[in-house]
Amino acid sequence: MQKLALITGGSSGIGFEIAKKLAEKKYSLIITGRNQEKLQKAADNIGSFCNTYIEAFCSDTTDEKSLEKVFLQIKAKKGKLDMLILNAGSVSTKLISEYANTKELKREININLWGTILATYIFLPLLNKGAKILLVSSAFGLMGAAGYTTYCASKAGVINFADALRRELLKKEISVHVACPSDIDTPMYREEYQNMPKWMKKDARRAAMKPEKAADIILKKCFKNKFLIILTFDILFLVLLIKLTPIRFKNYILDKIFPIPN
Numbered sequence: 001m002q003k004l005a006l007i008t009g010g011s012s013g014i015g016f017e018i019a020k021k022l023a024e025k026k027y028s029l030i031i032t033g034r035n036q037e038k039l040q041k042a043a044d045n046i047g048s049f050c051n052t053y054i055e056a057f058c059s060d061t062t063d064e065k066s067l068e069k070v071f072l073q074i075k076a077k078k079g080k081l082d083m084l085i086l087n088a089g090s091v092s093t094k095l096i097s098e099y100a101n102t103k104e105l106k107r108e109i110n111i112n113l114w115g116t117i118l119a120t121y122i123f124l125p126l127l128n129k130g131a132k133i134l135l136v137s138s139a140f141g142l143m144g145a146a147g148y149t150t151y152c153a154s155k156a157g158v159i160n161f162a163d164a165l166r167r168e169l170l171k172k173e174i175s176v177h178v179a180c181p182s183d184i185d186t187p188m189y190r191e192e193y194q195n196m197p198k199w200m201k202k203d204a205r206r207a208a209m210k211p212e213k214a215a216d217i218i219l220k221k222c223f224k225n226k227f228l229i230i231l232t233f234d235i236l237f238l239v240l241l242i243k244l245t246p247i248r249f250k251n252y253i254l255d256k257i258f259p260i261p262n
């Protein structure tokens, strides 16, 4: 029987590339996102090269009712999930003092953290024994960068949520994995770069990784049962630095690497 994967934010970037790779592995797919047109285009694209079952549901991960609708549609077809990929996310680059209002201030926590927790809660009953939950956090969930306060907080929350969830689900034989990418050349990354303040831009950014390569690394490590998925050696180095060195030394190095506002 074909395995079934659900990918939130499967219409673009990393989520779309993960969906393509799973289609190549003969998974049936459910992709979600907020924009129906974008979703349909993504589903048609995958359908054009892969003869796999694919459904696209317009659903916002922060909206309980819209997630429940997707849950009921899967349940009605007696569908069971073998993979749940919680990838939908958003980023903005601003100093905390620059947020216009508290609604804007809550945006990243709402989409990246709350949306991930809510979708996990709603889809969990649909998971098969042996299923995998893959959460997409960020390297900025492992370290703090100026201009990304709410993003860093949301993605750190996703990592700790995944850690606790992994332990809760051990005896249910559902494995949990959390990916921490950085600088992946997606529409989100390009928009982030476009909109970031000058003090951030002046520090040259590294060449971004292609999303298809990121998806490939993430899935390979996930299928090798790695819990914390780090994509590049420089991030691995920083993580080891953070974990193994005294805080003062860690802060000294990170203050030299990351851009700092005046």
Ligand SMILES: NC(=O)c1ccc[n+]([C@@H]2O[C@H](COP(=O)([O-])OP(=O)(O)OC[C@H]3O[C@@H](n4cnc5c(N)ncnc54)[C@H](OP(=O)(O)O)[C@@H]3O)[C@@H](O)[C@H]2O)c1
Pocket (backbone or CB within 6 Å): 008, 009, 010, 011, 012, 013, 014, 015, 032, 033, 034, 035, 036, 038, 059, 060, 061, 062, 087, 088, 089, 090, 091, 111, 115, 136, 137, 138, 139, 180, 181, 182, 183, 184, 185, 186, 187, 188, 189
């Ligand atoms: N690109 C990077 O450099 C990078 C680095 C670290 C971590 N990440 C993380 O990787 C994940 C994917 O990012 P990406 O770069 O691939 O971005 P992307 O190309 O903009 O894709 C984001 C996807 O999420 C969907 N989405 C956003 N908000 C949603 C919501 N509330 N409910 C449902 N779907 C939603 C978007 O579709 P709609 O807009 O139509 O809803 C889209 O399909 C994010 O969690 C991001 O934080 C990315």
